[in-house]
Amino acid sequence: MATYFIRRMFWLFPVLLTVSLVTFIIMRSAPGGPWDTDSDRRQVDASTRKSLDAYYGLDKPLWRQFTAYVFGDINSVTKKFSCGMICGNLGPSYRQRGRTVQSILFSAPPLQSFWQSRFGYSLRLGLIALSFAIVLGIPIGVVAALKQNTLWDYIGLFIATSGISVPSFVLAIFLIIIFGSWLHWIDIIVDNWNEVKYWLMPATVLGFGTMAYTARLTRSSMLEVMRQDYVRTARSKGLAERIVIIKHMLKNALIPVVTILGPALAGLVTGSFIIETMFSFPGMGRAYVQAIGQRDYSMIMGTTMVYALLVAVANLSVDLVYVFIDPRIRFEE
């Protein structure tokens, strides 16, 4: 297993390099640049543009800009070598002047903990949303399968279908209107994100889609497993129904569910533009989308790389978890 793990870890490097190259090519193929302002306002003049290009290395050939970002380069203004992404340096933001991408994403305001950084907020929200999805999604799927074609099944299917088909921004505004405007249970304007109650709505909305997908997948997996011979055997040898469900059915039915939970976790913890916008949540999803519109190249690259790393690690985690939930799976040595 250790060999497998190390080998997979080494594979991360070419994967991340490829992701960074593809992102760089797509990003730089789009017209415009970070100094292009709206056409109805004063434009950045040629001298300032030249100074900014020199400072941020945009005056160099594209291939060198890429290698500078990944491996590092000598800054033409400061004349100092600055190590690139391989040293954990995600570069300076072009729009939030003076700030680095890693400080924007991972640094909390003074005297606050990592959890108050933009990534920290998104990570917390994503984990809560995933917990919500698992805690509700799996039981709903199990109950729906066990009570197939009954009212319970239809309720479960209704919830699952709603979760998949209702866009998160619609659900968000519905919840805001119901719980904020009508019932006045919560404030729409959040004063303090340290209070648990403010996390409930964004986490519910963020996790609702994943919960629905989890419920549907659990239901269909359970239905498939329920008809297997080994389940019939388990029942015929007189095992308690509880044991049959948990040990023989659920454990096998969860394999495809675990497969989707890895990427889902990466998707949830890296932030959601819509949820963060609707709830004015100070996470990193909003920063990512804003950076694309502003052509904040290093911010786009940096956030994409964080996302890619999380997806890769999540997939690796899923592969490792397989062995625990399915004894038939073995790592090749």
Add this chain to the structure above:
Amino acid sequence: MRKLFAILSLLVVASMALAACGGGTPAATDAPAPAATDAPAPTAVRENVLRINLGTYPDVIDPQKSSYVNEIAHLKLFYEGLTKFNDKLETVPGAAESWAYNADATQLTFTLRSGLLYSDGSPLNAKRFEYAIKRNIDPATAGEYASITDEILNAPEWRAQLSPTCAAVAAAQTAYDAAKAASDAAPTDTALAEATTAAADALSAATCTEEEIAAIAASVGVKATHADGADCVVNADTGNAYDDADCNTLVLSLSKPAPYFHTIMGIWVAFPAKEENIADGGDIWWTSPVYQVGNGPFVWSIGEPFVRGIFTPNANYWGDKPSYDLEYRYIVDSAVAFEAYKNGELDIIASAAEDLPTIQADPNLSAQHMQYAGACTTLIKFGLAAKYTAPDGTTYDSPFLDKKVREAFALAFDAEGWTKDVDGGLSAATWTWIPPGFPGYDANSPLHFDPEAGKAALAASSYGGPDALNALGLKLTFGDSPRNRQRSEWIVAKYKEYLGVDIALDPIDATTFTAITKDPATFPLFARQGWCADYPDQQNWLSVYWRSDTTFAQRQGYVNTEMDALLAQADVELDPAKRADLYAQAQQLLLADIPSAFGYNSLNHYLVQPWVKGIVTTPQDSDWPGSFSVATITIDTMMP
């Protein structure tokens, strides 16, 4: 099952713990929590706080680097320039009590108010403004609005780090002049032509030495002095002259007469951020209220990025002080902001187009709806310089080079219909350039909506009617979005209806559209663009935008030498009445030349809670209503 239940319970508990992570730390620690300015009376039903939704959180809150409305909305709360604008958008004294130009308006002298203080109680003298203005010019700052102070002597040279007086540049210039003269004398000589090209390359590559750049920087026309012209006294301990109380005069030497320059000194680029705070805070000094010590009516007390900013009255402000605390919120989604407003959680929000019908249908909300003229004019600009491609693959010059075609398309643009059908009342039709409320606004225009006259003009053009134009395959290029698609479809349908001209829709990515409009070679046939004022002066509307040597005119390919001459005269005219008259003539020339279909002015739409009183608006208040007159606003804390 018990194990499963235990796992699920653990997940729920872990979720709650995650949400509360770091809960023991304060929400914001940059500064102590603000104390209410006026202690609320016992029966007060609300706090004495003005809560405004600003929308997007700023990218950078640095006076010499900021450029967007939401950034400036912060800066103008806790800084003030040498001048400021009143409710009629007239330039009035700010930190300076007076100013005067020399005889030919090439020198501008400000006299600061006595006893000016920063919010932390430290003195504010002219040396602080000298630092701020020089920092704006400094190429190391590279602010996006750096060029706005280019009238200052040697400012463009310092920014470009290039001057014709530098030895290498002068030598390269001499060599180029000689090569060009020789080439011009013998135009068929290819060797001389190549030598001229080489000399031109050498000239563009010529640079100044570091010593020469330092000399240029030192000679920039910004100098703080005593009233008698004596140098400000440097404190031996601090190494600067920031505590010299007699250093109250700021002299700006200008490279050309600029009788409007005192107005520019009222905008954010001249706000006096403290040098030592910028040095102590490093590149990210602007992120912390600790370093944002200013001279404006408020103090930035608490900053929670993307959540809220809280501002308290500055006890050391020289003028009328606000009577309330102010809170900015950064809610981007207008539907959420609208719900929060209706819930009484916000006092001022911008009303979105989609909410207007709801507002108008509700008697309470419509009474709280505030609408006033904005600071932008948007046009349908005609591409004049680029080449365009017909369906058969041939290229053609812009049909708008024919003035009759321009006239036809301008007269057939139903500006009133646009504001009703397309903008839903969010804009106001205009047939002139400078919008209402700004100096130089002139409602008289030779243009108006007259489709029959438009049709006649097209018939009288070199194209003789719509058929010849239709053969060219005209395209309306636009940045694709549902809103822009609706706008473009309307324009195309109306031109078809009124002129019989077929125009194909050409949607492209929004950023791509912006990019192609910045290159004269790719400027589209039609471009819906405009201008929003930097500062309230005709020079900013006409000379900055329409003179043939400006970026905007060049991109479109617009040249009007007669108007250029008038603007050149107006820009240096000292007599305000004559100056205004020259600009008025120039504007009429512009309208008569029809470089665009004149479209609409922006309107500002806000919802303001009834307990917010005393708001005075100007067209320049595009951040929130009353932002230029914060002292007149009061909060009725008793009103339920």
